[in-house]
Amino acid sequence: MNFLTYVMHLAGSGAVAYYSAAQIRDSKTRPNVLAGFQLAESGSVPFLSALSDRAAAEGDTWLAEKLAKHASDETRHGQIFAHALKQLNKQVIDFKRQPQTTSANKSQQQRSPFFAAFFQGYTPEQLKPAAIDWDVFMASTYILELDASKDFTRMANVLPDDEPTARNLKLGMLSVAQDETGHAAYLYEAMMRRMPATQVQKLVDEWRTRKVNALLAMVGGLLQRNGETRSLVQDGVPSENDSELIVA
DSSP, rough: OHHHHHHHHHHHHHHHHHHHHHHHHHHTTTTHHHHHHHHHHHHTHHHHHHHHHHHTTOOOOOHHHHHHHHHHHHHHHHHHHHHHHHHHTEEOOOOSSSOOOOOHHHHHOOHHHHHHHHHTTOTTTGGGGGTTOHHHHHHHHHHHHHHHHHHHHHHHHHHSSHOOOOOHHHHHEEEEHHHHHHHHHHHHHHHHHHHHHHHHHHHHHHHHHHHHHHHHHHHHHHHHHTTTTOOOOOOOOGGGOSSOOOOO
16 A cells, blocks of 8 residues: 555545544434444345355355354344434334335435445446455455444444443444454455465555545545435334344
8 A cells, every 4th residue: 555545544534533423422413323334234244144155155164154253243233233223212214115216316325435436347246245256355345344343443432431322332332343353354364365465465455545535435425415414214113023124
């Protein structure tokens, strides 16, 4: 990673850390942040489970077990954030029950500037569990998990200790951060098992650069929307029938 990219990485990470801390600290914006985390963590479970099955089919039992553990952790993380929302009398909106939009509007809603930049040059088909290159998966996810562990820790540390609900959330987020650190560790080990250290470093540098570009794209998207984000929550708590999150 060159010096300019490193500087941009520090600047971008600092800006995101400040923004995230402000969003999680503010009781008005906190539910939407938690909903985003619930969707992201729970939404990754089918992908990781499918990758675990693929690794097992390819004879890599070590990786298959690590991926299965990763999926189990993400399931628990989704439950942590769902519980935090429940304590606030909120729940994630089930977008499958929302009125249908036109294909153009739906595409606009689902487009993520961050991931479009992060995976620039890759088609959706190339990123599916059955097709994704293992090096691409390992390096990209390593960067995301490593940074997420730091982000969750920073956000947890701005939550107050003198309010029970916030303190419970703080402890939960620190637990998530610890898991994310473990995920980054096994992914790095997986890369080291497959290639020389110099090649691992080159791959990590490439995806670090992509992450910097993705952060810039995300900030640009926020500026275009004047900092406004799509609401992901509604009042009330899930019923027994709605207790299992369905990601659109």
